[in-house]
Amino acid sequence: MRERLLTTLMCLFFLSSTVPVATATGPSDSIIWGITYDWANLDDDQETMTGVSPMQVFEDLEQAAMIAKFDLEALSVISGNSYIFIEQWEDESTTQIEDGDGDEHTVIVRHTEITLRHGSRNDQGIVTFWEDANSSIDISYRASQDALALFDIVYTEYLTSNLEHIGADMSITGSASQESELGLELDLRGGGESYDADVEFAVSSGISVDSITSEWRALEPIDILHQMSIDGSEFDGCWDICGMVSGDYTVSANYDFSLSGIPTEEIGLSADVLDLSISDTVTSAGAFYENFDTGYFASDRTPACNGLNPQMQADLGTGADVEVQCRQVIPPFSPGLLGMFAISLSSSFTDSSAFEAAAEELAEEIGSITDEVEDDIQDNESSADDIFVCDDGTEIPAYWVNDGEEDCPDGSDEYGTDLDGAEAMIEAWANSDLQSTMSTFMETLEELVSDNVENPVIDMEDACLTTLWDSSESMVVGAAWMQDGYMIVGPEIDGVGDHSVQFGIEYLVGDDARAAQAAASNLENLGDLAPPSQHDARDIDGLVGDEESESGIFVPGVGVLSTLALLGGSALSQRRNE
């Protein structure tokens, strides 16, 4: 019995080693730091920072509308999570590489791995209703946006023992997408006219980077890093010694527009409902070879953090405190990382004529819609020089057409337009109490909102927002947001206590960051990053009436299978009874 138990435990032990565990790709002594944010904290954080509560603004809107004697309800909900982790480490041994001129160098290999995960859902709903004896406006608006970004960037730079750059390699994988939906329900009445519409517009677009690998080799060693520890350092780029960046890519981009509920009578179609959808996915693979430049670099003490010690001991989760400076490093990445990322991404997506065509086509489509609207407006606004020819041949100024008076002898200038109804409606609104209602609303709202504004808890003018610089390694090892000498977001620093105000941002270092990074790496879709269970938009659904049956008469939907089952069941029960 004991042997069997032991064997089972041994097997479990060996099996457990095959189960994927949350491990980072870097070594356990790497410097890793990251930030996570739960978007459910946004309202509270906004209130802390600005002194204005978004929920209170909605309440003010509703109250102002109530005082002005019309209905207005607005709701908004946002949820999701964002994670960004930066891990850096150096190989224990040096290696040999050639620079762009073919000269060989012994180099230190420094790795930077960036893990980015972001997913958010945002819903808004607005419902408003106003009426008087002869007119009414009923508007229901619903919008939602989903955003997703998943990127893994591995940057490997090659440095001489003097921390001069010889070059770097980069690999990028990931995707970014956004999806927006907008629904507008209108029911307008006035002047004996009515107009209603129920239009839904959806647009989604995204890019996917299956893989981009790129390689940069400088023509000669570039000395930027170690000088970044000197106050006031500034570099305009490496210019003619930067060399070239080359790479391969497999990427795709997609878009999908859809419009439903288009009023078909406006475009001469007989159908009741017309839905349109235009979509495309462009995939491209190839190679690029471009001139490279590290671009502008600067480094100086962070002015807003002058009250802090010039050198501070920070706990970066490496076991021993690290000496750091509050240093404003622009950009806060190693020279080459940002430049290579920009060149790799832009080359991959502009190298394909299909992408260019898709972008041009989108611009054209949007332009043509705008032009059509402008043409429609211009068609209805005749200039003084335009001439209208009556049916009997008489010529009259075009702006006399449809002006309410018959100017042609045969009256053919008063044929009416589609805009007549709209004009009658607008005139009815103008003669109603709509204008005074809106004035009352605006005045009340101004009063309510001004009462609502309090002093922000955090005064951003005094904020010390800084990167943390390790001058011995010449690299950014973290970031911090300090206020009045206290830490709001950042690592533990000797002599800097926690601020009484905290935001929804979590700052992680060391093993905590490593575990969170490994967990975040496995979040690969919107459902993981912004779970629907944590996004309660039921109030908005209730507000705009999404849960209601669209058809006027509710008839339960029944499936063929369920009906057949019902038929079969009743036939069997009959047979049994008989």
Added chain:
Amino acid sequence: MIGHLQSKKALVIAVLFVFLSMGLWTSAWFEIHGRGTYTEGIEREPSIVIEYSIDSSQESISVSLENATPLLQYWRNRDTITDSNTATNQQQDSDSESSANDEKSSSLDTVRIVVGLIIIVFGLCMFEAVRNSSKIWSKVSFAAWVILGLSILIQVPMSAISDFGLNDEGESSTGGFDSANNDEVSVNQFAHYSSNSGLGVEFFSLNFDYSSQGYDLGLLAEEDRQQVIDNPPEVGEDGYESYIKFDAEMNAGPGPVIYWWLGLGALVFYWNRHLKSESNVGNSDS
């Protein structure tokens, strides 16, 4: 006991009838699924997908363009080649079409009313057949069911066709191709145009295949068109870039309504059989 069972059975039949009738009324009556793909001449084979359906309350059209970018570019970049006579006729056609559309909705609405009335009559007949165990009313119900089927299978699509104006004499749809005459290329969009089509029947629905090809002169500079008209260019030759091939398939037929209708038929058939077996039992007892 037998009387109790009889009334219970009648209740079940009545409930099922109401259930199936509601399903029939609310499901799609007629559907068209169409997909046309540009298989040659345009990058990445863009497709036009059309879904059309009619139900008791509305007529819906859904149009989607897949791999849309090259197709939109093709439409934007091609010149439309027409002469003034064609343009005038087209204008007249569109005028008459719009006036036809003004009158149009009544045709389908009438059919909807007819279908509604047949369902009510069918329901009343079935009610009588069940309440009185009447063989005559059961047969009348069967007739009503057949009429309902004919109305849905024939009258609904015919009214839709009538509304589209496809029964009028005139140009037929060519999937974007405007020419059907090879020799009249000087005023037509396509040179060396050819097309073929096929029709098949499949479980109450019609399958329609269409394929056409030709050289779209609107894609060529004006001075290059005659050369293509005179000699169709081969692969690699100047002008071959204007070669366009379009394949389409379409399926038109009743929607899920057919299953509800068949369900109602099964119910009528069952009741007929039940009455028959009951009368046989009665005869053998006597």
